[in-house]
Amino acid sequence: MTTLPPPPEGTPAAGIPPTEPFADPDGLHSAGQTDQRAASAVEGKTVATRRRRRSGSPGALADIWSRYKRNKLAVAGLVIVAVILFMAIFQPFLTPYDPFEQNLLNTTAPPSADHILGTDVLGRDMYSALVYGARLAMVVGIGTMLMSVIVGVAFGALAGYKRGWVDAVIMRFTDILLAFPLLVGAIFVVRIFGQGVLPVVIALVIFGWPTSARLMRGQTLALRESEYVEAARSIGASDTRIVLRHILPNAIAPVVVYAFTSVGVVVVAMASLSFLGVGVPADVPEWGRLISQSYNFIRVPGNEHLWLAPAMAIVITTLAFAFVADGLRDALDPKLRGGN
Amino acid sequence: MRRSRTGFAVVALGAAAAMVLTGCAQRSNQGAPEGGSAQPSVGYPETPPVEVVPGKPGGVFRLGITEPTAIDPYNVQESEGTSVANALFTGLVQVEPDGTVVPGVATDWSANDDCSQWTFNLKPNTHFHNGEVVDATSFKRGWERVAAPNSGSEVSYHLDVIQGYEEFQAGQAPEMTGVQVASANQLVVNLVQPDCEFPLRTNHPALSPAPAAVGPTSDPNYTDAPIGNGPFKMDGKWEHDKGIRLVRFEEYDAGPKAYLDAIEFTILNPQNGVQLETDGFKAGTFDWARMPTPLIGPNRAEFEPQGKWLSKKTNGINYFVAMNAEPPLNSPEARKAVSMAIDRAAIAEGVFKGAQAPADSIVPSLFPDAYQPGVCDACVYDPVKAKELAEKAGLTPGTEINLSFNTGAGHEEWTAAVRQQLEQNLGLKVNYQGVPFTDHLNNMEAKGASGLYRLAWGADYPTPGNYLIPLMATSSIKLDAEGKVTGNNYSRYSNPEFDALVARASATKDEAARNELWKEAERIAIGRDLAVIPLFQRQQFRLVDHSKWGNVNMDFNEDPTFDQIFLK
DSSP: OTTSOOOOSSOOOOSSOOOSTTOOOOSOOOHHHHHHHHHHOOTTOHHHHHHHHHHHHHHHHHHHHHHHTTOHHHHHHHHHHHHHHHHHHTHHHHOSBOTTOOOTTSTTOOOOSSSTTOBOTTSOBHHHHHHHHHHHHHHHHHHHHHHHHHHHHHHHHHHHHHOHHHHHHHHHHHHHHHHSOHHHHHHHHHHHHOSSHHHHHHHHHHHHHHHHHHHHHHHHHHHTTSHHHHHHHHTTOOHHHIIIIIIHHHHHHHHHHHHHHHHHHHHHHHHHHHHTTSSSOTTSOOHHHHHHHTGGGTTSTTOHHHHHHHHHHHHHHHHHHHHHHHHHHHHHOGGGOOOO | OTTHHHHHHHHHHHHHHHHHOOOOOOBOOOSOOTTOOOOOOSSOOOOOOOOOOOOOSOOEEEEEEEOOSOSSGGGOOSHHHHHHHHHHOOOSEEEOTTSOEEESSEEEEEEOTTSSEEEEEEOTTEEOTTSOEEOHHHHHHHHHHHHSTTOOOSOGGGGTTBTTHHHHHTTOSSSOTTEEEEETTEEEEEBSSOOTTHHHHTTSGGGOOOOTTOOOTTOHHHHTSOOOOSSEEESSOOBTTTEEEEEEOTTOOSSSOOSOSEEEEEEEOTTTHHHHHHHHHHHTSOSBBOOOHHHHHHHHHHHTTTTOEEEEEEEEEEEEEEOTTSTTSOSHHHHHHHHHTSOHHHHHHHTSTTSSEEOSOSSOTTSTTTOOTTOOGGGSOOHHHHHHHHHHTTOOTTOEEEEEEETTSSOHHHHHHHHHHHHHHHOOEEEEEEEOHHHHHHHHHSTTOOSEEEEEEOOSSSSTHHHHHHHHOGGGTOBOTTSOBOSSOTTOOOOHHHHHHHHHHHTOOOHHHHHHHHHHHHIIIIIISOSEEEEEEEEEEEEOOTTTEESOOBOTTSOBOTTTOEEO
């Protein structure tokens, strides 16, 4: 890619206000459509154009939904994700006990009327601990996903659009980060920043953004040569505008799909870090910690709830996000778009 | 695709809301469940020692261990290596499981007036496995092999009380001058300072004799099949990560011959070795087995009635290093407040399921003549008294205190319980931190360290002094140029009165008088000053079939007494 010429230094915005005209395509316009819109994009019609697009939105969304709901697993995944998010947000109202409160007089108790999933090795209510764990998993999972995507998209777009040495530097940097096995790298980072939720998020973002950056760069490289971008440039749209308004919306689909898959990866990664003793502090009822502290009980009859419950929580969450990502991939793929 | 932003917004809002919403009224999770507590009482009882009776030759004793660091005395360190080395070698003296010292190769030993010079008379004409005679030179050879500049030994410090050790180890002297071969069967040892318990030290494998045919410490061909003088000899070489087989040494003449035909050590993966030992015992492939902590209760219920259970309080104390030199624990009141706010019994029952017993002293009950039950009067749970003491000491609610432990070694749960107790009972703000063991040590050693650090201590030699001196004597702080602690007194407790007492004890020949001095020293350092905070007494559990094997006891190193066991 280094053989390609660098893009023209910032297309001059002289005279023509860089307003809406082509902004936006819902991701699927043909070059022809773009041209038409470009042609109609004379000053004064801007507002009308915007309105038309707005009114067209529900149609596109409905279109995506109609394709999404064909995938039954994806719908099931969406329901589960919604439930987990609900639990995460309303945790304090859903947990019968303080998830941190220990009771050394009643440890490793099997499920009962008082404790529907029993108690853990410190006598904490297992159900409350799991719901609290869901909140942690969502805060870390979604927080990490958002930050990785924001950082990744920014650097990916920059690399793909600017090309040249900027591209080379950013891509070599992502190569270095991607060369680290996720867990090893994350352990390293957590050792530097110390234990806690924030260091875990930082570690996972550091090793999570390169993938979205690479996806974004690939898309940007392809789109920057497309005719509608060429057209935008010809009428003087600035680089920032072209990237934000024309390239980003069209390039984001694969990144979104990846983002949903990555939530599952992040949830597992955090649990693994905590299982290994380098994630959250040891007294936080996090899913990986709950498994780690019951590791020795695996062969002790009558204590299955100790490890089975948190293990199932991780499995269900990861699968749910994977199903959603799978459904989204199909729904957002223009090649699968039905005639509408 | 612009709409996906809406999706992000919803998700972001959800995440934000999740972070904003905080706790509300919930049910109390306290007290025993209805229908009474199912928890065991604190600490499982010890099983009485098995009486040693004459046996008959025969039997192969099989057990699992993890890969030892070394079985050659030059670098034997952990329980596994010690187990093998003690079967292969017989030192000057031997220590019975109850702590009594009995002759090994030496028939008798005596000291000069101030215990700075020791004379050992050896049994004439005892033999190594290769037929060589064991004499005073063999011991000098063995000790110098360990202390040699390039030995690669990590345990040569056991010899550092002998004159000439430092010069010899630095390569400045051709021999260790403090070890003198007076005659073929008389060994004279000069010490750098009086030590009336020196013979106990010679029980460590590092002080074993070596034959003239000994190989260099750098040669695995030798160190994997060392030539010893003990009741058992190598059968082939140490198969790394697989096993070690020892057979009876038929010409053993330093003591009574062993009864067992052979000992088979199977080397197991440390990750799940303990579980495999239990599985092996149940399947009949092991004769002696450890077990994972959660299985101790169920195993006891199953095997104790069958006469296949061994339980013993052993050489070890789990304790908190309490940083004496830095606030907030720089006063005895503060340390006692913290100690009395910890409910050891509840942790022993709830978290350890009765597998550990609360400690009430730093010198464990393994030393019946020096053990003082309840010498640590602040080892009793008393939140009211704790609060009073805390107020006196300025340990007000909200005071920050470090609570540090090493990860991956099963300390997560009980330290989490301690954290909650300190927060609830004293209102302290606990900085709770788990780090890998090397970091944990570094943090403890560092200048300005404060708060509580969990640690365990087992004595190298069976004497109370090996608890008191390393953990609390001023001489064991050993600050380096940067102010780092390089000894074992991480608490930095320094009290001239205590130092004088332990020095006097070390130089006191009479055992009873010496034990009184040890006791007095502990009353000051633990009873009055609480230099360190004792938490739990180490207790060990084994599965072993007493109806099949006779004379099975657990020795000082928590290993079976191989030289006495016989097949019934």
